Amino acid sequence: MRPGRQGIIDAARREFAEQGYAGASVRDIAHRAGVSMSALYYWYPGKQDLLGAILEEDLEHYNQACRDAVAAAGDRAADQLRALVGATVRYRVDHPVRSSVVLSEGRSLRPDQQAAYERRLAEAGDRFRDVIRRGLATGEFTTAQPDDARRFILAACNDIGQWYDPAGAIGVGALADRYATLALTLVGAVA
Numbered sequence: 001m002r003p004g005r006q007g008i009i010d011a012a013r014r015e016f017a018e019q020g021y022a023g024a025s026v027r028d029i030a031h032r033a034g035v036s037m038s039a040l041y042y043w044y045p046g047k048q049d050l051l052g053a054i055l056e057e058d059l060e061h062y063n064q065a066c067r068d069a070v071a072a073a074g075d076r077a078a079d080q081l082r083a084l085v086g087a088t089v090r091y092r093v094d095h096p097v098r099s100s101v102v103l104s105e106g107r108s109l110r111p112d113q114q115a116a117y118e119r120r121l122a123e124a125g126d127r128f129r130d131v132i133r134r135g136l137a138t139g140e141f142t143t144a145q146p147d148d149a150r151r152f153i154l155a156a157c158n159d160i161g162q163w164y165d166p167a168g169a170i171g172v173g174a175l176a177d178r179y180a181t182l183a184l185t186l187v188g189a190v191a
Contacts, residue, residue, distance in 0.1 A: 059120035077135030142188030
């Protein structure tokens with residue numbers, strides 16, 4: 001385990017993923033990190049501060065992966081949607097612990113932390129919304145239900161962590177391609 005602040009974050013993330021926020025104890029986090037309680041409290045005043053730091057770091061990590069994917073995809077909305085879906089699928093498969101905590105523990109934040117968390121979540125959803133809107137404006141997409149399509153795409157991608165087996169029959173690249181094709185079908189992509 002890495003010492004210091006990042007070691008504590010890593011240990012807390014795993015503890016929250018395994019036990020849930022409510023079931024995780026600061027003592028168990030400190031033990032997992034290999035630090036004393038006083039060392040943990042030096043970096044984080046409490047369990048909620050740890051959760052806030054984890055969610056901020058993990059949402060930024062995911063959002064950066066999506067920004068990079070869109071930037072590399074070129075100007076076509078269809079290519080950008082394919083890239084966003086691929087980045088999301090890969091993120092959910094490659095970072096199951098991060099994904100699990102982000103998708104399940106935001107409800108445990110203090111009210112003063114909730115706004116920042118919701119802004120970061122909205123950034124991810126808005127990126128999909130913007131690409132779909134642009135695709136509609138350019139005639140690349142034809143869906144009459146862009147918001148429903150966006151929600152469906154995100155929900156399907158977010159659920160991957162619940163069922164995907166890395167040792168299973170489909171690899172992450174093929175899964176990302178399959179989900180991107182489904183997403184393009186949902187938005188009525190014009191061939």
